[in-house]
Amino acid sequence: xxxxxxxxxxxxxxxxxxxxxxxxxxxxxxxxxxxxxxxxxxxxxxxxxxxxxxxxxxxxxxxxxxxxxxxxxxxxxxxxxxxxxxxxxxxxxxxxxxxxxxxxxxxxxxxxxxxxxxxxxxxxxxxxxxxxxxxxxxxxxxxxxxxxxxxxxxxxxxxxxxxxxxxxxxxxxxxxxxxxxxxxxxxxxxxxxxxxxxxxxxxxxxxxxxxxxxxxxxxxxxxxxxxxxxxxxxxxxxxxxxxxxxxxxxxxxxxxxxxxxxxxxxxxxxxxxxxxxxxxxxxxxxxxxxxxxxxxxxxxxxxxxxxxxxxxxxxxxxxxxxxxxxxxxxxxxxxxxxxxxxxxxxxxxxxxxxxxxxxxxxxxxxxxxxxxxxxxxxxxxxxxxxxxxxxxxxxxxxxxxxxxxxxxxxxxxxxxxxxxxxxxxxxxxxxxxxxxxxxxxxxxxxxxxx
Amino acid sequence: xxxxxxxxxxxxxxxxxxxxxxxxxxxxxxxxxxxxxxxxxxxxxxxxxxxxxxxxxxxxxxxxxxxxxxxxxxxxxxxxxxxxxxxxxxxxxxxxxxxxxxxxxxxxxxxxxxxxxxxxxxxxxxxxxxxxxxxxxxxxxxxxxxxxxxxxxxxxxxxxxxxxxxxxxxxxxxxxxxxxxxxxxxxxxxxxxxxxxxxxxxxxxxxxxxxxxxxxxxxxxxxxxxxxxxxxxxxxxxxxxxxxxxxxxxxxxxxxxxxxxxxxxxxxxxxxxxxxxxxxxxxxxxxxxxxxxxxxxxxxxxxxxxxxxxxxxxxxxxxxxxxxxxxxxxxxxxxxxxxxxxxxxxxxxxxxxxxxxxxxxxxxxxxxxxxxxxxxxxxxxxxx
Numbered sequence: 001x002x003x004x005x006x007x008x009x010x011x012x013x014x015x016x017x018x019x020x021x022x023x024x025x026x027x028x029x030x031x032x033x034x035x036x037x038x039x040x041x042x043x044x045x046x047x048x049x050x051x052x053x054x055x056x057x058x059x060x061x062x063x064x065x066x067x068x069x070x071x072x073x074x075x076x077x078x079x080x081x082x083x084x085x086x087x088x089x090x091x092x093x094x095x096x097x098x099x100x101x102x103x104x105x106x107x108x109x110x111x112x113x114x115x116x117x118x119x120x121x122x123x124x125x126x127x128x129x130x131x132x133x134x135x136x137x138x139x140x141x142x143x144x145x146x147x148x149x150x151x152x153x154x155x156x157x158x159x160x161x162x163x164x165x166x167x168x169x170x171x172x173x174x175x176x177x178x179x180x181x182x183x184x185x186x187x188x189x190x191x192x193x194x195x196x197x198x199x200x201x202x203x204x205x206x207x208x209x210x211x212x213x214x215x216x217x218x219x220x221x222x223x224x225x226x227x228x229x230x231x232x233x234x235x236x237x238x239x240x241x242x243x244x245x246x247x248x249x250x251x252x253x254x255x256x257x258x259x260x261x262x263x264x265x266x267x268x269x270x271x272x273x274x275x276x277x278x279x280x281x282x283x284x285x286x287x288x289x290x291x292x293x294x295x296x297x298x299x300x301x302x303x304x305x306x307x308x309x310x311x312x313x314x315x316x317x318x319x320x321x322x323x324x325x326x327x328x329x330x331x332x333x334x335x336x337x338x339x340x341x342x343x344x345x346x347x348x349x350x351x352x353x354x355x356x357x358x359x360x361x362x363x364x365x366x367x368x369x370x371x372x373x374x375x376x377x378x379x380x381x382x383x384x385x386x387x388x389x390x391x392x393x394x395x396x397x398x399x400x401x402x403x404x405x406x407x408x409x410x411x412x413x414x415x416x417x418x419x420x421x422x423x424x425x426x427x428x429x430x431x432x433x434x435x436x437x438x439x440x441x442x443x444x445x446x447x448x449x450x
Numbered sequence: 451x452x453x454x455x456x457x458x459x460x461x462x463x464x465x466x467x468x469x470x471x472x473x474x475x476x477x478x479x480x481x482x483x484x485x486x487x488x489x490x491x492x493x494x495x496x497x498x499x500x501x502x503x504x505x506x507x508x509x510x511x512x513x514x515x516x517x518x519x520x521x522x523x524x525x526x527x528x529x530x531x532x533x534x535x536x537x538x539x540x541x542x543x544x545x546x547x548x549x550x551x552x553x554x555x556x557x558x559x560x561x562x563x564x565x566x567x568x569x570x571x572x573x574x575x576x577x578x579x580x581x582x583x584x585x586x587x588x589x590x591x592x593x594x595x596x597x598x599x600x601x602x603x604x605x606x607x608x609x610x611x612x613x614x615x616x617x618x619x620x621x622x623x624x625x626x627x628x629x630x631x632x633x634x635x636x637x638x639x640x641x642x643x644x645x646x647x648x649x650x651x652x653x654x655x656x657x658x659x660x661x662x663x664x665x666x667x668x669x670x671x672x673x674x675x676x677x678x679x680x681x682x683x684x685x686x687x688x689x690x691x692x693x694x695x696x697x698x699x700x701x702x703x704x705x706x707x708x709x710x711x712x713x714x715x716x717x718x719x720x721x722x723x724x725x726x727x728x729x730x731x732x733x734x735x736x737x738x739x740x741x742x743x744x745x746x747x748x749x750x751x752x753x754x755x756x757x758x759x760x761x762x763x764x765x766x767x768x769x770x771x772x773x774x775x776x777x778x779x780x781x782x783x784x785x786x787x788x789x790x791x792x793x794x795x796x797x798x799x800x801x802x803x804x805x806x807x808x809x810x811x812x813x814x815x816x817x818x819x820x821x822x823x824x825x826x827x828x829x830x831x832x833x834x
Contacts, residue, residue: 232825307494331489338485339503347499352705353508354499370488372501376618380765410818425494429505435493
């Protein structure tokens with residue numbers, strides 16, 4: 001049985017450079033890297049050294065404040081380099097992969113009799129735990145918490161993002177196993193799919209299926225939680241990415257850690273955007289070469305979609321959580337009188353001070369120009385247009401900027417994650433960094449309230 | 451080419467150079483020519499084309515029809531009174547000669563203060579004053595001395611805006627604060643029958659009372675509905691023509707820059723109040739038709755361009771409705787009950803500016819209460 005959710009506010013950005021539904025195997029990668037900064041708030045304690053041999057599934061580091069949470073190597077090979085930044089912060093653990101892959105194999109009990117404790121223990125020991133994130137705070141889940149529900153979104157609405165019917169093609173069996181396993185951790189398991197979803201995902205058993213309709217951010221799991229079972233103060237919910245459910249399922253089928261990543265490599269500068277079957281931490285360079293990212297000097301490579309991703313480079317690695325790699329041209333150019341109303345019809349705007357409303361079907365080719373400068377918050381009502389939650393976004397942002405914890409709590413900080421404010425980043429005329437403000441506020445809340 | 455020249459000129463203002471402190475002032479001019487080459491550093495990697503400059507310039511475009519008509523009407527009122535024959539151009543030139551210096555003074559004084567504060571506080575110059583600086587001369591009587599314009603501007607920018615933290619933080623609409631300052635500081639220049647027509651204070655034969663002024667003193671008016679609507683009547687420079695204000699309103703509503711909720715709310719509030727007074731009908735102002743109330747005086751201009759200032763108005767959707775309706779009601783109330791201030795819209799908006807945060811507080815609080823209730827409900831379900 002499915003329940004329908006209709007989202008009305010939001011924005012579907014129509015960009016050029018989407019990937020056609022063709023799935024290729026990614027060109028072999030010699031180097032893999034795990035980037036501890038992908039796990040927000042995790043302070044890594046290394047258990048490997050440069051030069052040591054690791055098997056696939058063998059821990060590289062654990063979380064200093066939650067020692068049971070292990071982060072494992074996606075491949076077997078030698079730790080080639082540990083890159084550090086300011087204050088010796090670990091930025092990258094690079095592993096050069098062996099030709100012959102060896103994996104740590106875990107012993108599995110019979111799946112039909114498995115207890116929640118056994119599930120938890122196995123997820124932690126095998127390195128699958130970081131796939132589970134928690135709300136509030138949008139961080140790796142605390143294994144000691146009891147979530148009131150687990151949410152999985154199999155709907156991607158962000159611009160150019162990878163579609164889950166392609167990602168989960170051929171992984172449905174592992175996906176179902178993953179759902180069965182996760183349902184041991186919480187009886188309230190919610191899976192959201194698109195309103196038109198016709199693939200097998202919509203027939204997944206052992207969970208409540210929600211059909212979600214509407215523009216971006218309808219696919220954001222935070223928006224779905226808000227409409228299904230909103231988070232109150234002192235409650236916790238867990239969220240798992242749809243492909244990670246399949247990864248977890250595969251582990252419980254084989255006993256071997258398998259961090260597969262189906263990537264949509266997209267963007268209008270690319271000649272042949274495409275889907276690739278790859279692994280977490282794989283090197284991006286051979287993939288980018290394959291899609292024809294010429295002239296990489298003035299392009300920006302983004303781990304994730306163009307609204308929420310993290311900037312990396314052509315020498316970077318596939319991030320831990322993203323199914324999309326976006327490529328954009330850098331926008332470091334001046335535009336004479338570009339601020340005049342109706343100037344620059346090639347740049348999309350949700351405001352009617354641009355002519356882009358005349359071309360609703362047009363595919364835009366954006367760059368990374370800020371299209372203005374940061375200013376005081378003046379215009380009202382523009383944030384609400386792209387924010388489909390029963391929350392006042394501008395009032396919440398102002399409370400966050402003022403570090404007013406009590407007010408943030410009242411206005412619903414527990415229900416939001418930075419990604420929910422991505423469209424506000426995009427649309428607000430004052431060019432304030434809403435996602436960064438929310439991230440800082442969540443960190444403050446975590447520190448003060450826990 | 452031009453870009454290279456600018457980059458060369460900007461060198462002494464770069465970070466670490468001699469005149470670094472004055473960079474905001476120079477950047478303000480630069481960003482007028484070019485949208486800067488800043489790229490996104492964090493957050494979303496792509497951004498909408500709209501920025502504050504574009505938003506503010508849209509308001510200025512919306513103001514221009516009313517301004518041009520106001521310039522023409524200044525000359526028209528003058529020549530009608532003197533009885534000279536005149537052409538459109540004569541009237542327009544007479545008005546330009548009067549009004550352009552006022553605009554120059556308003557921008558000169560206001561922008562100087564804005565730039566000084568930007569340098570002092572080390573932030574970029576906000577574009578808000580571009581609109582305020584044009585609004586102030588547009589709502590003044592035509593014969594006000596230039597130094598009074600300058601002083602009102604300085605008062606408004608210092609006290610109404612920068613004292614509260616600058617653009618985006620002000621409680622009161624700065625342009626209306628300037629007018630209120632002039633109104634209370636120099637009442638003889640702001641009311642009576644000698645200020646609304648060009649040269650009326652110098653030439654004995656010329657005089658002209660605003661319609662509301664006449665009504666307040668119990669005199670009925672002999673202007674036709676069409677004259678009141680088109681704006682061929684004495685009054686503050688650009689407020690008289692409801693027709694051209696409506697053109698501006700259409701621009702604001704279509705581009706989404708001005709809130710139609712506030713405008714519609716204001717019209718509804720004023721119409722209801724005016725109608726109720728029509729039913730009562732105890733004096734000439736009460737007998738004045740409710741629909742005429744909407745087209746005379748500064749009501750149309752105020753509700754379209756002043757009440758919709760997003761910073762000083764209510765910010766929530768429901769708040770905007772309440773705010774707009776109350777502005778309309780208060781405007782007619784002040785007009786009818788206080789003969790000393792026949793123009794009620796200025797005080798009505800300023801008063802509602804003060805109450806806007808309170809309105810928003812209650813609207814937001816209902817959201818907060820809903821969240822608290824939801825939590826209590828879920829705890830009771832869990833314990834039960």
